[in-house]
Amino acid sequence: MLISQQLRSHDLVRFRTSHFGLAAVAGLQMELDAVSIAGLMLVRCNRAEWETAERGYVFKDWHSSYYDANPVFIYHPYEGPVPAPEVMPALDSLGRDGTRLVTACRLFKQGHLLDPQYTARFLVSDGMRERAVGPYRTEYLAMPIDGMTWPLEESEVDDLAPIYRSLEVLGEAPGMESFSALLDAFNLAHTRGVSTLFRLHVLFTVHEMLFDGFASAAQLSTNPYDRALAAVRLTAPELVDDELEALYTRRTRGLRNAIVHHEPAGAHVDVEFATSRLRYVASLGIRLLMRMHHLSADPRFTSVARSLGWRKLGARERLNACLDRAVKGDVAPFEQVMSFQ
Amino acid sequence: MPRRYGESEKEYATQNEAPSIVLRAGEGGVLRAMLAFVERTKAVWQGEGFALALESLSASGAIGVGWPMRLVLLVGACEALLLPDRRSGLQHAFVNRLACMIARDHAQVEEWAAWLRPAYDLRSDVVHGRPLDSIDDLTVLPEQYARDVGRVVIHALCRLVSHRMEHPAADSNADPLWRLLDRAPATASAFDELQTRLRSEHDVPAHQFTLVPRC
Numbered sequence: 192m193l194i195s196q197q198l199r200s201h202d203l204v205r206f207r208t209s210h211f212g213l214a215a216v217a218g219l220q221m222e223l224d225a226v227s228i229a230g231l232m233l234v235r236c237n238r239a240e241w242e243t244a245e246r247g248y249v250f251k252d253w254h255s256s257y258y259d260a261n262p263v264f265i266y267h268p269y270e271g272p273v274p275a276p277e278v279m280p281a282l283d284s285l286g287r288d289g290t291r292l293v294t295a296c297r298l299f300k301q302g303h304l305l306d307p308q309y310t311a312r313f314l315v316s317d318g319m320r321e322r323a324v325g326p327y328r329t330e331y332l333a334m335p336i337d338g339m340t341w342p343l344e345e346s347e348v349d350d351l352a353p354i355y356r357s358l359e360v361l362g363e364a365p366g367m368e369s370f371s372a373l374l375d376a377f378n379l380a381h382t383r384g385v386s387t388l389f390r391l392h393v394l395f396t397v398h399e400m401l402f403d404g405f406a407s408a409a410q411l412s413t414n415p416y417d418r419a420l421a422a423v424r425l426t427a428p429e430l431v432d433d434e435l436e437a438l439y440t441r442r443t444r445g446l447r448n449a450i451v452h453h454e455p456a457g458a459h460v461d462v463e464f465a466t467s468r469l470r471y472v473a474s475l476g477i478r479l480l481m482r483m484h485h486l487s488a489d490p491r492f493t494s495v496a497r498s499l500g501w502r503k504l505g506a507r508e509r510l511n512a513c514l515d516r517a518v519k520g521d522v523a524p525f526e527q528v529m530s531f532q
Numbered sequence: 533m534p535r536r537y538g539e540s541e542k543e544y545a546t547q548n549e550a551p552s553i554v555l556r557a558g559e560g561g562v563l564r565a566m567l568a569f570v571e572r573t574k575a576v577w578q579g580e581g582f583a584l585a586l587e588s589l590s591a592s593g594a595i596g597v598g599w600p601m602r603l604v605l606l607v608g609a610c611e612a613l614l615l616p617d618r619r620s621g622l623q624h625a626f627v628n629r630l631a632c633m634i635a636r637d638h639a640q641v642e643e644w645a646a647w648l649r650p651a652y653d654l655r656s657d658v659v660h661g662r663p664l665d666s667i668d669d670l671t672v673l674p675e676q677y678a679r680d681v682g683r684v685v686i687h688a689l690c691r692l693v694s695h696r697m698e699h700p701a702a703d704s705n706a707d708p709l710w711r712l713l714d715r716a717p718a719t720a721s722a723f724d725e726l727q728t729r730l731r732s733e734h735d736v737p738a739h740q741f742t743l744v745p746r747c
Contacts, residue, residue: 290596308595325595368600369661375601379591389587396604396659404660450584452616507661 202239210269210316213244214285215331216292217305219263221343228295228348229356231288234266244313244320262331263343265289265307273316282323285312291362294374295355297381298474301467302341305330305383327383357481370484373400377473380466387462388450394469395447401476402511409508411515416443418514419472425517425525426475435468476510483510486531495531499524569690569736576696581704585612589689592682599678600658606678606685607655613692614713617705623652625714632716633688633730638723641716651681690736698732 213236225234234240238257241264265288273281289307296304309325334340343351358374361367379385380393402415402422411418420439424431438460446460483506486492496502501509513524555563570577577586588609592602607626614629615622631644653666654674670677701707709729716726 306596366663368598368664369658371598372600372604372658373661375597376604378596379594379601382591382594385587385591386583389584389591392584392588392608393591396608400659400661404656452612505661
């Protein structure tokens with residue numbers, strides 16, 4: 192007899208089909224039993240549902256804590272039995288959904304989350320049970336109890352959904368390898384088990400990918416750190432304080448050189464503080480870049496781009512041209528970009 | 533009996549359903565040699581100068597990291613390991629120094645350099661958001677290319693670690709190795725001089741893979 196049957200005998204499997212996939216999103220916490228994020232279903236599974244997927248792989252030590260952890264899973268139903276050759280592609284697809292969800296959450300706000308590819312994904316189809324496990328397979332139980340959480344409020348669902356949807360659209364568009372790499376780097380800066388210095392190193396790469404290295408055609412006359420700071424001023428002015436200003440106007444260049452050239456002793460900056468701020472700035476920059484990618488693919492935006500002198504520029508150049516003008520006091524291009532429906 | 537759990541406490545039993553590394557018969561000797569090398573050279577690779585580069589290498593194999601970011605991390609690790617004295621001309625130095633670290637003879641240097649050139653081009657295009665035109669220069673899928681570059685970097689890293697054991701450098705920027713690496717592509721005698729310098733009693737162990745330029 193499974194222990195859950197002793198503890199919560201009234202728990203029933205509520206899924207409408209016996210063919211489904213579950214992907215554990217470690218750290219994600221919510222009050223609701225189920226929500227839909229742009230069509231992706233998130234469910235707080237009860238013990239019976241969890242054990243349906245886990246088979247006997249439940250640890251006695253964790254049973255008593257299951258309802259404290261109250262882990263959230265991505266739930267994906269299938270219309271009929273999943274044939275054997277489709278099992279791995281289905282688990283891969285669940286993994287991609289999970290990565291996209293975790294990326295959207297990290298872009299939305301700070302908190303502790305782990306990609307399901309690092310924990311566990313399950314596929315159940317009648318009597319068949321398959322799973323794909325990562326190096327931190329029990330963290331979806333451990334992280335909430337350790338206080339490492341990313342709480343999803345009911346009021347936030349509508350704000351998170353467009354970010355998820357936007358990532359989905361951009362992920363399916365051709366020629367987005369550099370953007371995918373940018374997201375990989377952003378997520379790597381949130382991964383467990385890496386040092387703060389390496390996190391910072393990766394975040395400087397993210398900054399370079401967002402704000403640096405332009406050809407003369409972009410006609411930029413400001414430096415990348417001024418543009419990064421402008422991105423925060425324009426989108427989240429409440430995050431701009433004296434410390435952030437000091438970091439970006441006086442210390443970031445020296446810090447970047449110290450980290451990139453592996454002389455961290457010369458940084459003279461609190462690296463934990465710098466890491467947390469660079470993360471904020473990176474998330475805001477990426478969201479602006481996503482908007483610029485969508486606009487650049489929209490034929491209706493062509494006339495606006497022409498009027499701003501951006502006709503031959505790509506999304507990244509357009510973002511920085513916009514921020515360049517804002518640094519110099521002209522926020523009109525930014526307002527045009529944000530007001531375009 | 534008291535037990536201490538880790539983060540994945542039952543995986544030694546359950547992950548065998550999908551192992552990511554399999555030690556085949558006959559590979560025990562190679563693994564033993566690598567372990568001995570790692571143990572012998574701990575003083576070098578545990579140093580601060582290697583820390584971020586080793587994390588870059590490790591992260592390049594992390595779950596969810598696609599080949600473009602993998603190349604960014606690998607080239608970044610190489611810049612830290614092999615180009616600490618450089619602030620400009622990075623692409624040229626990356627290609628030639630890495631080629632000289634792995635070529636077996638002078639005739640191979642240009643082959644390796646040609647093979648490595650797309651790695652830096654792709655890294656720069658990824659970081660600067662440009663179209664990845666250098667994919668056309670590859671003779672294998674980019675995923676495979678990134679994997680192969682990873683192997684090359686590991687081989688070069690082992691040679692560098694071995695060299696540092698033999699010739700500890702107080703200031704890595706002033707290491708005579710960089711001058712020898714920069715001269716080596718020009719002539720066979722300069723290449724041989726480099727190899728003499730790189731020769732060490734701390735022999736680089738064999739890998740489970742063979743390095744062959746595939747231009």
